[in-house]
Amino acid sequence: MRNVRRWGPGLLLVSPSIVLILVFVFGLIGWNIKVSLSDWRSSVKSSNWAGLAAYRDLNSDPAWTENLHHILLFTVTFIVGALLIGLTLAFLLEKGVRGEGFFRSVYLFPMAVSFIAAGVVWRWLMNPAPGDRSTGLNVVFDKLGVGFLGNQWYLGQNWGMSAMALPAIWALSGYIMALFLAGFRGVPEELREAARMDGASEARVYRHVVFPYLRPVTLSALIILGHISIKVFDLIVAIGGKQLITQTPAVYMWIQIYDAQDYAKGAAIATLLLLGISVLIIPYLIYTVRSERNA
Amino acid sequence: MIRSIRKEPRRRIGRATVLRVALLCALGLVLVLPAAGYGGPAKKTSPQASCQLQVFSWWTGGGEAAGLTKLIGIWNKANTSCPFKNETVAGGAGSNAKAVLAQRLAAHKPPDSFQGHAGAELRDYIKAGQVEPIDFIYKQYGFDKIMPKTLLNQIKYNGHLYSVPVNIHRANVLWYNPKVLKTAGITKVPTTWAEFIAALDKAKAANVIPLSLGEQWTQKHLLETVILATIGPVRWAALWKKGGAWSSGGITTALNRYKTLLTYTNSDAASLTWQDAGKLVADGKAAFNIMGDWQDGYFSGSKAGDNLALKPKVDYGWTAVPGTGGVYDWLSDSFTLPKGAPHRAAAVKWLAFLGSKKAQDTFNPVKGSIPARQDANPKLYGTYLKWALQQWKNDKLAGSLTHGVVASNAWNTAVDTALGLFLQSKDVAKFQTALVAAGKKYA
Numbered sequence: 179m180r181n182v183r184r185w186g187p188g189l190l191l192v193s194p195s196i197v198l199i200l201v202f203v204f205g206l207i208g209w210n211i212k213v214s215l216s217d218w219r220s221s222v223k224s225s226n227w228a229g230l231a232a233y234r235d236l237n238s239d240p241a242w243t244e245n246l247h248h249i250l251l252f253t254v255t256f257i258v259g260a261l262l263i264g265l266t267l268a269f270l271l272e273k274g275v276r277g278e279g280f281f282r283s284v285y286l287f288p289m290a291v292s293f294i295a296a297g298v299v300w301r302w303l304m305n306p307a308p309g310d311r312s313t314g315l316n317v318v319f320d321k322l323g324v325g326f327l328g329n330q331w332y333l334g335q336n337w338g339m340s341a342m343a344l345p346a347i348w349a350l351s352g353y354i355m356a357l358f359l360a361g362f363r364g365v366p367e368e369l370r371e372a373a374r375m376d377g378a379s380e381a382r383v384y385r386h387v388v389f390p391y392l393r394p395v396t397l398s399a400l401i402i403l404g405h406i407s408i409k410v411f412d413l414i415v416a417i418g419g420k421q422l423i424t425q426t427p428a429v430y431m432w433i434q435i436y437d438a439q440d441y442a443k444g445a446a447i448a449t450l451l452l453l454g455i456s457v458l459i460i461p462y463l464i465y466t467v468r469s470e471r472n473a
Numbered sequence: 474m475i476r477s478i479r480k481e482p483r484r485r486i487g488r489a490t491v492l493r494v495a496l497l498c499a500l501g502l503v504l505v506l507p508a509a510g511y512g513g514p515a516k517k518t519s520p521q522a523s524c525q526l527q528v529f530s531w532w533t534g535g536g537e538a539a540g541l542t543k544l545i546g547i548w549n550k551a552n553t554s555c556p557f558k559n560e561t562v563a564g565g566a567g568s569n570a571k572a573v574l575a576q577r578l579a580a581h582k583p584p585d586s587f588q589g590h591a592g593a594e595l596r597d598y599i600k601a602g603q604v605e606p607i608d609f610i611y612k613q614y615g616f617d618k619i620m621p622k623t624l625l626n627q628i629k630y631n632g633h634l635y636s637v638p639v640n641i642h643r644a645n646v647l648w649y650n651p652k653v654l655k656t657a658g659i660t661k662v663p664t665t666w667a668e669f670i671a672a673l674d675k676a677k678a679a680n681v682i683p684l685s686l687g688e689q690w691t692q693k694h695l696l697e698t699v700i701l702a703t704i705g706p707v708r709w710a711a712l713w714k715k716g717g718a719w720s721s722g723g724i725t726t727a728l729n730r731y732k733t734l735l736t737y738t739n740s741d742a743a744s745l746t747w748q749d750a751g752k753l754v755a756d757g758k759a760a761f762n763i764m765g766d767w768q769d770g771y772f773s774g775s776k777a778g779d780n781l782a783l784k785p786k787v788d789y790g791w792t793a794v795p796g797t798g799g800v801y802d803w804l805s806d807s808f809t810l811p812k813g814a815p816h817r818a819a820a821v822k823w824l825a826f827l828g829s830k831k832a833q834d835t836f837n838p839v840k841g842s843i844p845a846r847q848d849a850n851p852k853l854y855g856t857y858l859k860w861a862l863q864q865w866k867n868d869k870l871a872g873s874l875t876h877g878v879v880a881s882n883a884w885n886t887a888v889d890t891a892l893g894l895f896l897q898s899k900d901v902a903k904f905q906t907a908l909v910a911a912g913k914k915y916a
Contacts, residue, residue, distance in 0.1 A: 220883065221597035223579075241890040306741040311758065333743050335897065420568070421689040422893020423743055436572040438886035439597055 207452065214445035221439045232446040242447075245427045248339045252426065253407040255343035256350075260403055261396070263347060264354025271355070272362040282359070285352035293349065297416025300345040304331035304417070332417060332424055342424060345413060350406070354399050361395035362388065394469070397462065404458045409451055427451055524555035526819045528808070529574060530588035531567035535778060536770050540839040544832055548823070555819040560584055578603050583811035585820040591628045591638045591807035593713070593884075594877030599630050604809045606633035607824060616828045619846045623870045624803070627710075627878065636807035637828045640842035643766045643861055644873045645698045645794040645802035648751065651787070653681055653760045662792050666702065666730065669795040673737045676760035683737035685759035687750035692742065693892055694875045695763050696731050702796030703727035706871040712912070713872075713879040719912040720905065728901045735899075755781050755789060763794055765804070765876070769857040770841030785856040793864075801868035804876035805845060884915035 217228035236242045267285055271278050288296070303314035306329075312320070316328040331341040365388050373383045411428035418424030420433060427447055435444035526548070532541045538561075545557045562570035567588065574587055583603070589595045598604045611617040611634055617625060624641075625634065649662065654672075657679035663669040673683040686692060701709050704723040711717055718724070739745070739753070751768045753759035762768070772789050774780030783789055793800070808827055814820045826832050833844035838853045843861050851862050872878030874888065891907035 221601040221603075223601070239890075240894055244894070301744070306744050308740055311741075330740070333741065418743070419688055421743055422890065423689075423897065425893070432572075433886060433889075436575060437568070437889075438883040439575075440883060440886075 210445050210448050210452075213441055214443075214449045216442055218441040219443070228442065232440075232442040233450075235443055236446055236450070241422060241425070241430065242427075244422060245425050245430050248424070249408065249410075249426050251337070251339040252343050252346075252410065253404065255340035256346045256407050257400065257403045259343060259347035260351045260354050261399060263351035264399070265358050267351065267355040268358035268362060271359055282356070285355050287352065288349045289353045291349065293345075293410075293413040294416045296345050296349055297413050300348075301417045304341060304344070306330045306333045338423065342414065342417060345417070346407070346410070350403065354403070357395050357399050358392065361392045365391045397465065401458055401462045405455045408454050408458075524816050524819060525558040526552070526555050526586075526816060526823055527558045527560050527584040528586050528588075528823065529560045529562075529570070529577075529584040531562055531564060531570035532588070533561045533563040535780075536774065536840045539778075540836040543835050543839060544827075547832070547835065548826060551826075552819070552822070555816060578811070581813060583813055583815075585811070585814045585816050586808045586823055587811060588806055588808055589636060590877030591636055591805040592872055592878030593881050595628075595635055595807075595809065596630055596881050598809065598811075599635055602812060604635050604811055606635055607637070607810050607821075608634050610637065610821060610824050610828070614825050614828055616846075619848055620828075621845075621847060621870070624805075624845060627870065627872050628805075628807070636809045637824045638805040638807040638845040639827050639833065640806055640837050640840055641801075641845050641865060642804050642842045642876070643801055643864070644694060644804060644876060645701060645797045645800065645871075646764065646766050646768065646791050647794045648754055648762045648764060648768055648772075648789060648791050649760060650754045650757055651790050653679075653754075653757050657681065657760060659760070662790065663795045664792070664798055666796050670733070673734075673761070677737065679760075681757070682739045682753060682759035683761065684734060685745075685750040685753040685762045686735075686738040686742040687745040687747045688743055689889070689893060689896070690875060691747050691750060691764065692896065693889065694765065695734065696892060697874045698763055698794040698797060698802060699731045699734065700724065700727040701800065701802055701871055702794055703730060706800045706869045709871050710879075713916065715916045717912050717916055719909040724905060724908070725901065728904055732899060732901055735896075752781070755783060766791075766857065766861060767841060769855075773855060773857070774841075791857065791860075799868055800871050801864055802871045802873055804873040804878055881915060884911060887911035887915065 212225070214232055215227060215229060216224060217226045217231065218224045219232075271281060275281060305313040305316065307313065307316075312328070315331075319325055319327040329341075330338070332338045334341060369387055370383055373387050378386070409428050410426055411432070414424055414426050414429050420429065420437075425433075428451065431444050431447040431451070434440045434447060530541065532538050541559070545559060548557050562573045564570055570588075577583060578598070578601075589598065595604070611625075616637070620638070624638070628634065628636065628638065647663075653676070654662070657672075657675045659672045659675050661668065663672045676683040686695065700712075703726055704712075704721075708718065708721075708723060712719065739750075739759070742750070745753075747764055747768070748771055750759075751762055751764060751771055754762045755772060769785070769791070771780050772783045773785050774782065776782045792798075794802075808824060810817070810820055810824060828846070830844075830846060830848055833846050834850055834853055837844050837849070838855070838858065841855075841858070843849060843854070843858055843865055847866065849862055851859050854862060874880055874885070877885070880888070888908065888911060891904055891911065894907070895901075895904040
């Protein structure tokens, strides 16, 4: 307490944001969890304890299982696609291209487009209409003589949600490229030269020197993409609307709260989404804190 | 890097200054936080001086917006002391508007009147005590005598009326392209299930889409008309009461028929809006389409309003969905009186105005629907609407599921989910089980 003059002003300075975060982030998270455990299942507000009833409801809801399949397929396609394309683009730029600045901007541009606007365009590009009514990519395939590639896109029974991930990959692989490019640039040139002096081939230089350096960047990219993916809403609504065939947990949450007015079930979905994201974020935070302490 | 920055002299600003700024921030926060919760009363001024009739709706485009504008014109001329304040939120069938409205009602800041589909969809507001019963308006202005008894019975909740229906739409209409029917050799427009299937087969043989279909809600719309056609209006009405016979053979037959119908539809249905699906018929790429009579507004409306400007009975034709002749599968936009409406007297006047012949005959020809009143002047209405007015007088009434008349929002959502699963699995037995469960839970 005697040192209050040392830490007091600092604490006071950050106290407004601490209070705001306590109220508007953790307070609301707590309130959301409370609603999810209540029996508020209609337009009439109610805050009686109902335990895990809403969660059990979700567990036996076939639509929820469907949602989980959808989000899993979407996430895997999105993350793998964006990482691979981002890494490839960064690799090519790092090798030295004329007009690097130009390409860097071009690849980054899609990130500036909102998911809603991108969704409207991609809805047309991925038009599943057959025959003479088809538009977008299916027509391109046809003209290029690879018509067999034409498909139902996001309406496909089994793989529809991976087609849904294409616009997201398009939008974010440029950003991932920027991350990786920064990562590549962070590898000291002396290290590479030392490896070459030792007789390592260019492939081995990358395998053993450069790529290990990219691990933290890859982890950050994974977290960023993962949390975007788990809560994806706008892109789905812009392309598929409110239909079960393209439904994700975030869309189902909206439907439960605003259409069905089942507030407990909606809050339960919100809580599960938060848990899903925490599974990604918390290990990352622990990792970051640890590596900063070591640095 | 970070370490080297830390070695710079840190005390450019004196500690005392930091302390003062921090204290001010904290104080400011303490003052601002509670004030944010009290936006309302702080702004209170004399109600007379600032009377504005706040009406909340999702009528932002096409015929509905044009119709509303006309109503606003009449209202503002007659009520100079309390002009109209148009509070609309865009979004099909009010999906966004309902979310905004829910937030306003929860915050106890209701508008003076808000739009809702007449019938069960309003029950959520009624049960939450957010709207007032308005039987007195019906009595005072004689709406209870001039609107059909069966209609009023179908929108009553516990014997009370809570909204004034402005218009009536018909859901069970079969739209067709006469030229396509002729080429395909369909000489008679189908009126029974057997005739319908025969006609669809002929269309299929002629290489057109037999029945065009759009996204999931239009598929539910189709399902509704098939069930209604199979079991008739009496058993349809009973379905939505406690103990509704969802497990009956009639429903099984209807679901199987629905499954058969889906084999005659376009493969890209889920990617089309109802307009897209209607346009397939207009363009001669499809023979039939089942949609509500807002399709007529889209077909016959002006090009300037993004419609197709087609000639009724020449470029497109219509009839009741096969098996539903003599039944009017209706839905209606209506307006309510929220509890705690800021200008209640003006709101009552607005509702009385909406039920009047003048308002209904002004709004409906533009919106493309018919009045809920039975004394409409047919001369004001277009070709299709004249036909609809005739049918409305004689038909039996069945409330629409997809458009909020017979089932609450929660029940509707449960049907959506069951239908969505069926569209992928095509498993009739599972579908029926899910419908039975929903009926038990929500009736």
